[in-house]
Amino acid sequence: MNKKKFSMTMFILTIIFFYLPLVVLVAYSLNGGRGVAWEGFSGKWYEELFLHSERLWTSFRYSIIIALTSAGLSTVIGTLGAIALHWYNFKHKKYLQVISYLPLVLPDIIMGVSLLILFSTVKFKLGLMSIFLAHTTFNIPFVLFIVLSRLHEFDFAVVEAAYDLGATERQALTKVILPTLMPGIVSGFLMAITLSLDDFVIxxxxxxxxxxxxxxxxxxxxxFGVSPVINALSVILIAGTVGLALSTKKIQKYMLS
Incomplete structure (x- = not known):
């Protein structure tokens, strides 16, 4: 077997390894039985999902609300922080850069325990607001470094040209810098949404x-046992993720054109 055939074989096996579980998931969401034994095609689990799973949809709504709001705030803070770290010199800048790395390398359980201790110390009531603050906290570094990677490719001569044409610092930020960084900002925002929706430990x-x-x-x-309703919900989430990824790709192509 030559190298080309070997590489193709390994690629196919890798794709099967990654996507076969998803195919099985879709199949069992249409299984008429609750167990692994196949009992024929049925859409009753989708019917139960949409008609008799109020608590599941409530938790899903909470996840969406927290993901969008925490991603929005972390994107604003992370973007402005990236611009400050890249272009401005100020006291303790190196220490701030090091601190920004910590949430990326610390185990989630340590962050979860530390945030719980903080909320308990200040007597902050645990609920949706505490989840929102926690998700914003661990999302900021991801957005910051994604935008920073975009800034490393940024030509500062464009900003200097804007200053020469009479633009103020605020105008240069809103009309030159941010539009140029928009693909990185959108990527950071979507990454923050994904991390928020996926987080369990914190x-x-x-x-x-x-x-x-x-x-x-x-x-x-x-x-209490895996319900096939979870399979149906997982299929809907997969479809939504694929649709979001495809639409985002088109949006980024439009921004870069």
Whole structure:
């Protein structure tokens, strides 16, 4: 077997390894039975999902609200922080850069425990707001470094040209810098949404009564056995993710054109 055939074979096996579980998931979401035994095609689990799973949809709504709001705030803070770290010199700049790396390398359980201790110390009530603050905290570094990578390719001569034409610092930021950085900003925003929707460990520590997000709710359901309703919800989330990825790719092509 030559190298080309070997590489193609390994590529196909890798694709099968990654995507076969998704195919099985889709198939079992249409299974008429609850177990692994195939009992014929049925859409009853989708019907139960949409008609008889109010708590599941409530947790899903909480996840979406927290993901969008925390991603929005972390994108604003992370973008402005990236611009400040890249272009401005100020006292303790190196220390701030080092601190920004910490949430990326610290285990989630340490962040979860530390945030829980902080909220308990200041007597902050655990709930949706504590989850929002926690998600914003660990999302900021991801947005910051994504935007920083975009800034490294930025030609500062464009900003200097804007200053020469009479633009103020605020006008240069809003009309030159931010539009140029928009692909990186959008990427950071989407990354923050993904991390927020996916997070379980940190959310587990800072969530209060009645504020379960989707990962927490699914975890509580799995304790009593895997329900095929989860399979149906997973298929819908996969379809939504694929649609979002395709639309985002088109948006980024439009921005870069």
């Amino acid at each position: 959310t587990f520590f800072v969530a209060g009564p009645g504020s379960s997000t989707l990962p927490l709710h699914i975890y509580s359901m799995i304790k």
